[in-house]
Amino acid sequence: xxxxxxxxxxxWLRTAGHASYGGAEIGECLAIARQITExxxxxxxxxxxxxxxxxxxxxxxxxxxxxxxSALGGxxxxxxxxxxxxxxxxxxPVDRRVVDxxxxxxxxxxxxxxxxxxxxxxxxxxxxxxxxHGYFFRGADAGSPRPTLIVNGGYDSTAEECFFFGGxxxxxxxxxxxxxxxxxxxxxxxxxxxVFRPDWxxxxxxxxxxxxxxxxxxxxxxxxxxxxxxGYLAPRGASGDDRIAALIADPGELxxxxxxxxxxxxxxxxxxxxxxxLILALLGLILRHRIRQVTPGWGLRRCLxxxxxxxxxxxxxxxxxxxxxxxxxxIRCPTLICSAEDDxxxxxxxxxxxxxxxxxxxxxxxxxxxxxxxxEAGARALFNQRAFDWLDRQFG
Numbered sequence: 001x002x003x004x005x006x007x008x009x010x011x012w013l014r015t016a017g018h019a020s021y022g023g024a025e026i027g028e029c030l031a032i033a034r035q036i037t038e039x040x041x042x043x044x045x046x047x048x049x050x051x052x053x054x055x056x057x058x059x060x061x062x063x064x065x066x067x068x069x070s071a072l073g074g075x076x077x078x079x080x081x082x083x084x085x086x087x088x089x090x091x092x093p094v095d096r097r098v099v100d101x102x103x104x105x106x107x108x109x110x111x112x113x114x115x116x117x118x119x120x121x122x123x124x125x126x127x128x129x130x131x132x133h134g135y136f137f138r139g140a141d142a143g144s145p146r147p148t149l150i151v152n153g154g155y156d157s158t159a160e161e162c163f164f165f166g167g168x169x170x171x172x173x174x175x176x177x178x179x180x181x182x183x184x185x186x187x188x189x190x191x192x193x194x195v196f197r198p199d200w201x202x203x204x205x206x207x208x209x210x211x212x213x214x215x216x217x218x219x220x221x222x223x224x225x226x227x228x229x230x231g232y233l234a235p236r237g238a239s240g241d242d243r244i245a246a247l248i249a250d251p252g253e254l255x256x257x258x259x260x261x262x263x264x265x266x267x268x269x270x271x272x273x274x275x276x277x278l279i280l281a282l283l284g285l286i287l288r289h290r291i292r293q294v295t296p297g298w299g300l301r302r303c304l305x306x307x308x309x310x311x312x313x314x315x316x317x318x319x320x321x322x323x324x325x326x327x328x329x330x331i332r333c334p335t336l337i338c339s340a341e342d343d344x345x346x347x348x349x350x351x352x353x354x355x356x357x358x359x360x361x362x363x364x365x366x367x368x369x370x371x372x373x374x375x376e377a378g379a380r381a382l383f384n385q386r387a388f389d390w391l392d393r394q395f396g
Contacts, residue, residue, distance in 0.1 A: 002030070005039045007295040010374060015048075015084040017378040018161075021168035022073055023080035032081075039294045041088035049101060052081035056108050068115045075112035079105045079160050088294070090156060091301040094190060102158070102190045109160040117141075118171065125180055125210045132207070133187040134159050134180030137171050138216065147221035147395045148176040148211055152204070152237065154228025156302060158186035165227045165375070169384035173392070175223075176216055180207055182233070184306040195308035198321035200233045201240025208243050221245055221395045225387070228375050231338075231346060232256055232322060239330035246394045248387055250375060251346025252337035252353060256322035262347040273317040280313060287312035324352065334359040334394045336387060341365065342372035361390060 003009040016029035028051060035047040059074030082105030086098040113120040118138040124131040139146050149170040151162040162179035170177040181188045182203045184196030197203070204224065212219040223246040226234025232253035238244045253259055261269035264283075271279045291297040291304075291312060300312060309315035324331075335358055339349040353362045363386055365371035371379035 002033045008038045013377045018164040020381040021164045022076045023164040045085045048081045048085035052078045072115040075108045079109035092305040127206050132180050137177040139174040139176045144216035145218040148217045149223045150178045152226045152230040152234045154230045200236040204237030235324050239327040247335040250338040252349035254348040254352035256319040258348050273320050284313045328355045336361050338363050341367045343374040
């Protein structure tokens with residue numbers, strides 16, 4: 001263990017785990033960890049930001065000298081470290097340091113995208129009265145149309161980080177890939193103030209519209225992968241769009257409210273969202289105390305921000321709408337549901353799998369193979385091996 005604090009450890013592993021796809025160096029991440037005083041979010045921010053600044057500056061020099069491979073690697077790691085830097089500062093109102101670090105992680109990644117081969121491009125996906133920020137990565141510069149993977153991130157991921165989760169793995173296997181920030185994510189929440197919405201099919205539909213309009217994309221072979229909270233978002237999105245030909249949820253989530261209930265005493269869980277007022281008032285007091293604590297309250301502070309909730313109980317009531325129940329019949333494509341042994345998120349993965357009435361597969365990742373953490377952090381290459389082998393079989 002690098003940190004005693006479980007959340008600091010999990011976020012460190014998440015960041016270091018992107019080494020599989022060029023987003024980190026283990027030695028750098030260990031050196032950064034030695035500069036952090038836990039559980040101090042400012043110390044965390046300064047250590048990661050300092051490394052990101054050094055890497056960005058070095059990448060700039062490499063690029064000026066025409067050393068594009070070195071520049072690409074530096075920009076990728078800088079982007080990941082800038083994202084990690086603001087992790088523990090996410091809450092409402094938005095801290096200016098979050099905005100600054102987000103913009104820097106995006107700028108560093110765009111520097112990397114400009115150097116990628118096959119080529120990559122920043123895209124804007126038309127959405128309601130504006131657009132969603134994202135990227136299109138080509139699996140090859142020729143031989144299109146090709147199967148295409150859409151990667152849907154979670155609560156605190158960004159379009160840029162989704163490249164490390166699944167984009168790089170897709171491209172290396174010849175898939176085109178689209179990553180994007182939906183409402184509540186990345187640029188949509190930080191720059192535009194767009195909060196999450198439960199009817200995610202209204203978000204996925206324009207993303208698929210964008211995909212099928214591109215001549216490089218084989219419209220009959222579009223897959224959707226949801227990562228972290230994306231394990232709810234992607235199934236919900238697929239339930240409203242028959243153009244999705246394969247679905248991957250990592251970890252699968254049937255209901256956000258049911259997920260939270262598994263982490264509460266049974267007598268309290270039974271009263272949510274509109275039960276005994278006295279018990280709910282007690283729960284509200286507990287959560288208001290918890291939200292003031294650095295790491296125990298981190299997830300709740302973040303959730304209030306990205307959902308636009310007024311308080312903890314308001315947020316818990318909102319979670320009732322984030323469910324695939326009642327829409328499960330809309331998922332008709334082959335579906336891969338995943339879970340990780342040590343991950344408390346994805347408690348409803350098996351329930352989601354059992355409820356599906358389509359061709360389906362369940363894969364449980366184990367701690368003794370190094371893949372028991374949330375989203376298989378630290379063993380993402382293993383996850384991608386199994387997920388893409390499954391996807392290859394669906395698409396022939």
